[in-house]
Amino acid sequence: MGAGLSCSPRIRPCERLSRFSSIRIGGPVSAVISVSGLPEMEEVFSLRSREEIPGPLHFVGRGSNILFPDRGLEGTLVRLEAADLSSACRWREGGEVYVEAGYPLPALAREAARRGIGGFEFLSGIPGTVGGATVMNAGAGGREWASLCRSVTIMTPAGSLETLPAESMAYGYRTSLFGRKRPSGPEETGSGHLPEGSVVVGALLSGFLARPEECQAGLARHLEYRKKTQPIDEPSLGSVFRNPSKGPPGYTAGRLIEEAGLKGEFRGGVMVSRRHANFFVNAGGGCERDFRELLDYVSSRVREHWGIVLEPEVKVWNA
Ligand SMILES: Cc1cc2nc3c(=O)[nH]c(=O)nc-3n(C[C@H](O)[C@H](O)[C@H](O)COP(=O)(O)OP(=O)(O)OC[C@H]3O[C@@H](n4cnc5c(N)ncnc54)[C@H](O)[C@@H]3O)c2cc1C
Known part of the structure; x- marks a missing residue:
C-alpha cells in the first residue's frame, strides 16, 4: 500500500x-x-x-x-457510507428519490415519512444501506425493495456509470441479479452477480404521496413490532435462514426452529436467540466457526424434526 x-x-x-x-x-x-x-x-x-x-x-x-x-x-x-445525508438523497416531485448506495435505510424511511411519501416504512428497522438492500432485495412486513426500486446505478472498475432498469434486476425473495457470486470477490452462498467487479452506487426509488402522520404511524408500528419480537439490542445478522417454500402453511423458518426446541441452543459464543429463533446472536466472543457449527446443527435438527431443508439467508463469505 x-x-x-x-x-x-x-x-x-x-x-x-x-x-x-x-x-x-x-x-x-x-x-x-x-x-x-x-x-x-x-x-x-x-x-x-x-x-x-x-x-x-x-x-x-x-x-x-x-x-x-x-x-x-x-x-x-x-x-x-453517506457522509452527508442531505446531499446523498435527492428528492423529486411525486415521491421519486435518487439515493446513494451508502445511505442508511432507517434514515431513508424517516425522511420519506417526514415528506409524506409512503411505501418506505418497512425499511425503518432494517439496519443496512441502500446498496445492501439493492443486492438483497431487503423486505419486511410483506413489502420488499423491488416494490420501490425503479433503477439501479452501478460503477464499473473503469469508472463508468451504468443505469439498469429494475426489471433487469431479476428480483426474487431476498435475491437479485447482484447477489450472485462475484468473480472478483469472495465466494458466497446465494445467487446472482454484478457485472464483473462493479459496485452499486445508487438507486432511483419511488413511493406514493401520503399524509406524513400516516407514514409516521406506519414507521412506529414497524419499529414497535421489531422491539417486541426481535433481539434488536444484541449483535446479529437478522434472519439466518430464508423462510421455506414447503412445510405447514404459515410456518416461518423461525417457527420451525422454535418448535424443534432450539431456542437458546449455542455453540461457543453464538446462540439461537430466545426472542426470535431465526436470529443467532453473538452472546460474547462468538466467532465464524461457532456460527457455522450452530447453523449446521440447527439445519440438521430442523431436517430431522420437520423433513425441511433450510437455506441460509445470510451471506457466508469464504476466505
Ligand atoms: C437486527 C437486524 C434486522 C434485520 N432485518 C431485516 C429485515 O427485516 N429484512 C431484510 O431483508 N433484512 C434484514 N436484515 C439483514 C440486512 O440488514 C439486510 O439484508 C440489508 O439489506 C443489508 O444491508 P447492508 O448494507 O448491511 O449490506 P451488507 O451486509 O454489507 O452486504 C450484503 C450483500 O450486499 C453486497 N453489497 C452491499 N453493498 C453493496 C454495494 N454498494 N455494491 C455491491 N454490493 C454490495 C455485499 O457484498 C453482500 O453481498 C436485518 C439485519 C439485522 C442485523
Missing part, C-alpha cells in the same frame, strides 16, 4: 472485519476504505488500478447480512 494512503483517515490498514459486521465477527483484512459519493468511488478504482491498495475489492454496506471469515480476507474492504 502506498505510504501516503495509510495516512488518509478514510483508509485504514490492517483492520479487523468484526468492526464492520453487525454480529461483530470476522478476522483480519489488509485494508478498509470508507467511501462516500461518486468521486471517492472513482478514486478507489483508480487506486486499485495503480495497485496502491490491495485487491480484490470487497464491497459492503453495514455488514448486517454478512458472516465474515475468522481467518480474514485478502484485499480491501470497501465500505459504502
Whole structure:
C-alpha cells in the first residue's frame, strides 16, 4: 500500500472485519476504505488500478447480512457510507428519490415519512444501506425493495456509470441479479452477480404521496413490532435462514426452529436467540466457526424434526 494512503483517515490498514459486521465477527483484512459519493468511488478504482491498495475489492454496506471469515480476507474492504445525508438523497416531485448506495435505510424511511411519501416504512428497522438492500432485495412486513426500486446505478472498475432498469434486476425473495457470486470477490452462498467487479452506487426509488402522520404511524408500528419480537439490542445478522417454500402453511423458518426446541441452543459464543429463533446472536466472543457449527446443527435438527431443508439467508463469505 502506498505510504501516503495509510495516512488518509478514510483508509485504514490492517483492520479487523468484526468492526464492520453487525454480529461483530470476522478476522483480519489488509485494508478498509470508507467511501462516500461518486468521486471517492472513482478514486478507489483508480487506486486499485495503480495497485496502491490491495485487491480484490470487497464491497459492503453495514455488514448486517454478512458472516465474515475468522481467518480474514485478502484485499480491501470497501465500505459504502453517506457522509452527508442531505446531499446523498435527492428528492423529486411525486415521491421519486435518487439515493446513494451508502445511505442508511432507517434514515431513508424517516425522511420519506417526514415528506409524506409512503411505501418506505418497512425499511425503518432494517439496519443496512441502500446498496445492501439493492443486492438483497431487503423486505419486511410483506413489502420488499423491488416494490420501490425503479433503477439501479452501478460503477464499473473503469469508472463508468451504468443505469439498469429494475426489471433487469431479476428480483426474487431476498435475491437479485447482484447477489450472485462475484468473480472478483469472495465466494458466497446465494445467487446472482454484478457485472464483473462493479459496485452499486445508487438507486432511483419511488413511493406514493401520503399524509406524513400516516407514514409516521406506519414507521412506529414497524419499529414497535421489531422491539417486541426481535433481539434488536444484541449483535446479529437478522434472519439466518430464508423462510421455506414447503412445510405447514404459515410456518416461518423461525417457527420451525422454535418448535424443534432450539431456542437458546449455542455453540461457543453464538446462540439461537430466545426472542426470535431465526436470529443467532453473538452472546460474547462468538466467532465464524461457532456460527457455522450452530447453523449446521440447527439445519440438521430442523431436517430431522420437520423433513425441511433450510437455506441460509445470510451471506457466508469464504476466505
Ligand atoms: C437486527 C437486524 C434486522 C434485520 N432485518 C431485516 C429485515 O427485516 N429484512 C431484510 O431483508 N433484512 C434484514 N436484515 C439483514 C440486512 O440488514 C439486510 O439484508 C440489508 O439489506 C443489508 O444491508 P447492508 O448494507 O448491511 O449490506 P451488507 O451486509 O454489507 O452486504 C450484503 C450483500 O450486499 C453486497 N453489497 C452491499 N453493498 C453493496 C454495494 N454498494 N455494491 C455491491 N454490493 C454490495 C455485499 O457484498 C453482500 O453481498 C436485518 C439485519 C439485522 C442485523
